Amino acid sequence: MKDFVRKSGIRYMSDKQSAIGVFDSGLGGLTAVKQLKKILPDEKFIYFGDTGRVPYGTRSFETVNQYADDDMRFLLGFDIKAAIIACGTVSAVALDNLQKKFPLPIVGAIEPACIAAAQRTKNGNIAVFATPATIGKNSFATTLCGINPDLSVSSVACPMFVPLIEAGYIDVDCPVTRLIAREYLEKLQNADIDTLILGCTHYPIIKDLVASCAKELFGRDIEIIDSGYESALAAKKMLLQKDLLTDLDGQGSVQYFVSDETQNFSAVASIFLGEAAQNVTKVTIG
Structure with a gap:
C-alpha cells in the first residue's frame, strides 16, 4: 500500500492493484491508451478526455493550468496509483505545477x-x-x-x-x-x-x-x-522502479470518461484505438 500525502494534508492511498489515470484535452490521448494496453496489458486505466473544452493548444497558459488541475482532481477520485498526461500542451505548460501539487507519480509526454x-x-x-x-x-x-x-x-x-x-x-x-x-x-x-x-x-x-x-x-x-508510445514505455519503467506494477494477470481494463456527448467520442475513438471504446461516461468537469 502506497500512502501519498499532499501539502494540504489530504491523503491519497493507492496500491499495485489501483488504476492508472490518463488524461488529454480530447481524443488524442487515446493513441497513448492504445500503446499502454499493449505495453501494460494487465493494468486498469481510467481515461478522461476533456472533449467539452478541446482544444487546449490555443488556450492561455493560465487556462491550461486550470483545466489540468480540474482533470487531475477528477482522476484522483478513483484512487489512482499514477497519472499519465497524454497531452503535449499540458505536459509543456502544467506538468511542473501538477507534480508539485499532487504527490503521486506523474508521467508527461x-x-x-x-x-x-x-x-x-x-x-x-x-x-x-x-x-x-x-x-x-x-x-x-x-x-x-x-x-x-x-x-x-x-x-x-x-x-x-x-x-x-x-x-x-x-x-x-x-x-x-x-x-x-x-x-x-x-x-x-x-x-x-x-x-x-x-x-x-x-x-x-x-x-x-x-x-x-x-x-x-x-x-x-x-x-x-x-x-504516446514513448510515454507508455516511460510509464512502464516508472511503475517498475516504484514497484507499482500490478501482480494480477488478465485483469486489464479501461474506463472512459468525457466532458461532452459520448456518441461521437465512441465513433471516433474506435479509429484511434483500433477497437470499440466500451464503458464511456459523460461527466461534468470544472
Whole structure:
C-alpha cells in the first residue's frame, strides 16, 4: 500500500492493484491508451478526455493550468496509483505545477519523446510538431538541448491538426490534411532534419500521412517519434522502479470518461484505438 500525502494534508492511498489515470484535452490521448494496453496489458486505466473544452493548444497558459488541475482532481477520485498526461500542451505548460501539487507519480509526454529523438537522430537535426501553446513554452527544445546541447531543434506550431483529427480527417490520402501537413513541413525545408517529434498525442493518428508528405517534400524517409508510445514505455519503467506494477494477470481494463456527448467520442475513438471504446461516461468537469 502506497500512502501519498499532499501539502494540504489530504491523503491519497493507492496500491499495485489501483488504476492508472490518463488524461488529454480530447481524443488524442487515446493513441497513448492504445500503446499502454499493449505495453501494460494487465493494468486498469481510467481515461478522461476533456472533449467539452478541446482544444487546449490555443488556450492561455493560465487556462491550461486550470483545466489540468480540474482533470487531475477528477482522476484522483478513483484512487489512482499514477497519472499519465497524454497531452503535449499540458505536459509543456502544467506538468511542473501538477507534480508539485499532487504527490503521486506523474508521467508527461515531452521528456520521453525527447530522449527517444536524441537517441535516434543521426545528424542532430530534430524538428517538433506541436500545438501553439506547447511551442510557446519551448519545452521540447529546452528538454532536447538539456539532453544534448549540440542538437539543432526546429519547432513548428500546428494549430490545424487537432481540429482536423477530431473531425475525422485522418485518412492518409485526405487532401485537406495533406495540404496542411505540407504547409507545416515546408517550414523545415532548410533545416536538414532527420527526426520529427509528433509533440501532441493527437498527431500519431496521422503519422503515416505526415511521413508520406515528408518523403514527397524531402525526397527521403525521416524518423518520426510517437510521443504516446514513448510515454507508455516511460510509464512502464516508472511503475517498475516504484514497484507499482500490478501482480494480477488478465485483469486489464479501461474506463472512459468525457466532458461532452459520448456518441461521437465512441465513433471516433474506435479509429484511434483500433477497437470499440466500451464503458464511456459523460461527466461534468470544472
